[in-house]
Amino acid sequence: MGQITLQGVQKSFGPVHIIKGADLDIADGSFVVFVGPSGCGKTTLLRLIAGLEDVTGGAILIDGRNVVDVPPAKRGLSMVFQSYALYPHMSVRGNIAFGLKMAGIAKDEINRKVEAAAATLNLTPYLDRKPRELSGGQRQRVAIGRAIVREPKAFLFDEPLSNLDAALRVQMRLEVTRLQKQLATTAIYVTHDQVEAMTMADKIVVLNAGKIEQYGSPLELYEKPANLFVAGFIGSPKMNFVTGEPAKQQGAATVGVRPEHLKVERNGQGGWPGTVSVAEHLGSDTFLYVDAGPLGMLTARYVGELGLSPGDKVSLIPDPARIHRFDDSGKSIHA
Amino acid sequence: MATQQTQLLARTLLTPAVALLFIWMIVPLALTIYFATLHYNLLDPGSETFVGLENFRYFLTDPAFLASLQNTLVLVGSVLAITILLGVPLALLLDQQVVGLSIVRLMVIAPFFVMPTVSALVWKNLLMHPVSGLFAWIAHLFGLPAIDWFNDAPLFSVILIVAWQWLPFATLILLTALQSLDEEQKEAAEMDGASAVSTFIYITLPHLARPITVVILIETIFLLTVFAEIFVTTGGGPGLQTTNIAFLIYSQALIQYDVGSASAGGLVAVVLANIVAFFLVRIVGRNLEA
Numbered sequence: 001m002g003q004i005t006l007q008g009v010q011k012s013f014g015p016v017h018i019i020k021g022a023d024l025d026i027a028d029g030s031f032v033v034f035v036g037p038s039g040c041g042k043t044t045l046l047r048l049i050a051g052l053e054d055v056t057g058g059a060i061l062i063d064g065r066n067v068v069d070v071p072p073a074k075r076g077l078s079m080v081f082q083s084y085a086l087y088p089h090m091s092v093r094g095n096i097a098f099g100l101k102m103a104g105i106a107k108d109e110i111n112r113k114v115e116a117a118a119a120t121l122n123l124t125p126y127l128d129r130k131p132r133e134l135s136g137g138q139r140q141r142v143a144i145g146r147a148i149v150r151e152p153k154a155f156l157f158d159e160p161l162s163n164l165d166a167a168l169r170v171q172m173r174l175e176v177t178r179l180q181k182q183l184a185t186t187a188i189y190v191t192h193d194q195v196e197a198m199t200m201a202d203k204i205v206v207l208n209a210g211k212i213e214q215y216g217s218p219l220e221l222y223e224k225p226a227n228l229f230v231a232g233f234i235g236s237p238k239m240n241f242v243t244g245e246p247a248k249q250q251g252a253a254t255v256g257v258r259p260e261h262l263k264v265e266r267n268g269q270g271g272w273p274g275t276v277s278v279a280e281h282l283g284s285d286t287f288l289y290v291d292a293g294p295l296g297m298l299t300a301r302y303v304g305e306l307g308l309s310p311g312d313k314v315s316l317i318p319d320p321a322r323i324h325r326f327d328d329s330g331k332s333i334h335a
Numbered sequence: 336m337a338t339q340q341t342q343l344l345a346r347t348l349l350t351p352a353v354a355l356l357f358i359w360m361i362v363p364l365a366l367t368i369y370f371a372t373l374h375y376n377l378l379d380p381g382s383e384t385f386v387g388l389e390n391f392r393y394f395l396t397d398p399a400f401l402a403s404l405q406n407t408l409v410l411v412g413s414v415l416a417i418t419i420l421l422g423v424p425l426a427l428l429l430d431q432q433v434v435g436l437s438i439v440r441l442m443v444i445a446p447f448f449v450m451p452t453v454s455a456l457v458w459k460n461l462l463m464h465p466v467s468g469l470f471a472w473i474a475h476l477f478g479l480p481a482i483d484w485f486n487d488a489p490l491f492s493v494i495l496i497v498a499w500q501w502l503p504f505a506t507l508i509l510l511t512a513l514q515s516l517d518e519e520q521k522e523a524a525e526m527d528g529a530s531a532v533s534t535f536i537y538i539t540l541p542h543l544a545r546p547i548t549v550v551i552l553i554e555t556i557f558l559l560t561v562f563a564e565i566f567v568t569t570g571g572g573p574g575l576q577t578t579n580i581a582f583l584i585y586s587q588a589l590i591q592y593d594v595g596s597a598s599a600g601g602l603v604a605v606v607l608a609n610i611v612a613f614f615l616v617r618i619v620g621r622n623l624e625a
Binding site for chain 2: 052
C-alpha cells in the first residue's frame with residue numbers, strides 16, 4: 001500500500017515561504033509527476049514527503065498515518081537522487097544491499113533480494129564493480145536498484161534523468177515507467193521537463209511559486225488547463241495567447257490557441273493574418289513563427305511541409321472548438 | 336601545445352631553477368658523504384684523516400643509536416595516533432553549525448602557527464613545571480602531588496607537546512575533507528535507515544581514508560626530524576630517554592664535536608627515512624590512487 005495525502009503542507013525557510021499550503025491525494029500505485037519551473041518548490045515538496053526536511057505546517061499522511069514526526073527511514077519510502085548519491089567506495093552489490101543491511105536482514109536474504117533487483121535492472125554483470133566504473137545510465141539503474149530492493153510504499157524520484165544525454169533519457173524514461181507499472185508501487189517523480197511529465201505520469205501536479213496550480217491527468221491538463229500558467233507550461237511549442245479584440249469577441253480577457261490548432265493558409269482569407277518570420281522545418285512538422293502585427297508573435301505547427309519561407313504572407317485560422325478562454329485573473333472560463 | 340619549439344623553450348627556461356635546486360641538494364650531500372669518511376673532530380682541527388667506514392661502524396654500534404631509533408619510532412607513531420584519533424572527532428564537531436564557529440575554528444587552528452620553540456617553552460614553564468606550572472596547580476587543587484613531567488614521563492611529555500602542535504593540521508585537513516562529502520550521500524544513507532554511527536562508519540570514514548593518508552604521510556616527514564621541542568625541554572634526557580635520531584646527530588656534532596660520526600649518522604638517517612617512506616607508501620599509499 002502506498003497512499004499519500006498532503007493536507008495544507010507548508011514550508012518556510014526563515015521568512016521565505018517555499019510551499020504555501022499544498023493539498024494532494026495520491027492514490028496507491030499511481031505515478032504522479034511534480035512539474036514546474038525552477039524554484040517552484042517541487043523538490044522541496046518531495047523532500048518534505050521524504051522527511052529530509054521538516055514541515056512548517058500541515059500534515060503528511062502515508063496510508064492514513066501522519067508521518068510528520070517520523071524519521072525518513074521509518075516512512076517506508078525510498079528515494080532516487082539527482083546526483084544518484086551512490087556510495088563511491090562500495091560495490092554495486094554493497095550499494096544496493098546497504099539499506100537492507102541497516103535494517104538487519106539476514107545475509108542470504110539480502111543476497112537473494114539484491115540479485116533479484118539486479119536481474120530486473122540488467123545489472124547482474126556489474127554487481128562487483130564500483131560506481132566510478134559504470135556509465136551514467138548504469139549508475140542511474142544502481143540508484144533505482146537501491147530504491148526498489150527495500151520494497152517501499154512509494155518511490156521518490158528527484159529529477160533522476162537530468163544528468164543523462166537525450167537518447168539515454170528517452171530510454172530510461174521508458175524503463176522507469178515500465179518498472180513502476182510492473183511493481184505497481186506508488187511513485188512521485190520531480191522534473192522540470194514537461195515532456196517527461198506528459199509521457200510518464202498517470203497524474204501531473206503543476207507547481208508554480210509554491211502553489212499547486214492544477215492536479216490532473218496529462219490529457220486533462222492539455223485539454224482543460226485551469227489557468228494561464230498551466231496552459232503556457234504544458235505543451236510544446238507553447239500555447240499562443242492573444243488579448244484585445246479577438247479575445248473580446250469570445251467574451252474573455254485572453255484567449256489561447258495551441259500551435260497545433262492553428263490552421264495555416266498561404267495568402268488565405270479570414271483568421272489572423274501575418275508574415276512568416278522564421279520557419280523551422282523538421283520534416284515531419286513545420287514550426288512557423290508568424291508576426292501577426294497587433295496580435296504579436298504567434299507560433300503555428302503544420303504537420304508535413306508547406307514550403308513556406310520567411311517573408312511569406314499567411315493566414316492563421318484557429319480551430320473554434322480548441323480555443324481556450326481566460327478571465328481577467330487568468331482563470332479558465334469553461335462554457 | 337607540446338611542439339618542439341615550446342619543449343625547447345620550456346627546457347631552457349627551467350634549466351636555471353633546476354640547476355640551482357640540484358646544486359643546493361648535491362653540494363651538502365656530497366660534503367656530508369665526504370665528511371662521513373673522515374676522522375674529523377672540531378676540538379682537533381687540521382688532523383682530518385681518511386678512515387673509510389669507521390664512522391658508520393662507530394655510529395651504528397653506539398648503544399645510543401638503537402635507543403634513539405626506538406624513541407624516534409615511538410614519537411612518530413604516538414603523535415600520528417593522537418592527532419588522527421582526536422582529529423577525526425574534532426573535525427566532525429567543527430563541521431557542525433554552531434554559534435561562534437569561526438572563532439572556535441581559529442582557536443583550534445592557532446597552535447599550528449606557534450613556533451615549536453615557543454610552544455615547547457610555554458609547555459615547559461607555564462604548563463608542566465612541577466612548581467609553578469598550571470598542571471601542578473590543578474593537581475594541588477585535588478590534593479594530589481605535582482607531576483614532574485620531564486623527569487617522570489619525559490618521552491610522553493615531548494609526545495604531548497608535539498601532538499598538540501600537529502593536531503590542528505590533522506583537524507584542518509580532515510575538516511576540509513568532511514566539507515567535500517556529498518550532502519546527498521548522507522541523505523541517501525538517512526533514507527536507507529543508517530543511524531548516525533552507521534553513517535560515520537560506512538559513509539564518512541571511507542570518505543576520510545584519503546585525507547588520513549595525506550595526514551600520515553606529511554606528518555611522518557616532519558615528525559622524523561623533531562628537534563626544537565626536545566632541545567628546549569629535555570635536552571635529550573634524562574639519559575637517552577628523549578633522544579631521537581635528529582637529536583643524536585646534533586649531539587654528535589655540536590656536543591661531542593665529532594663531525595665525521597655526525598655526518599655518518601646523517602646519512603643513516605636519510606636511509607632510515609627512505610625505508611620508512613617506502614613502507615608507508617606501500618601500506619597507506621594505496622588510498623591515494625584514484
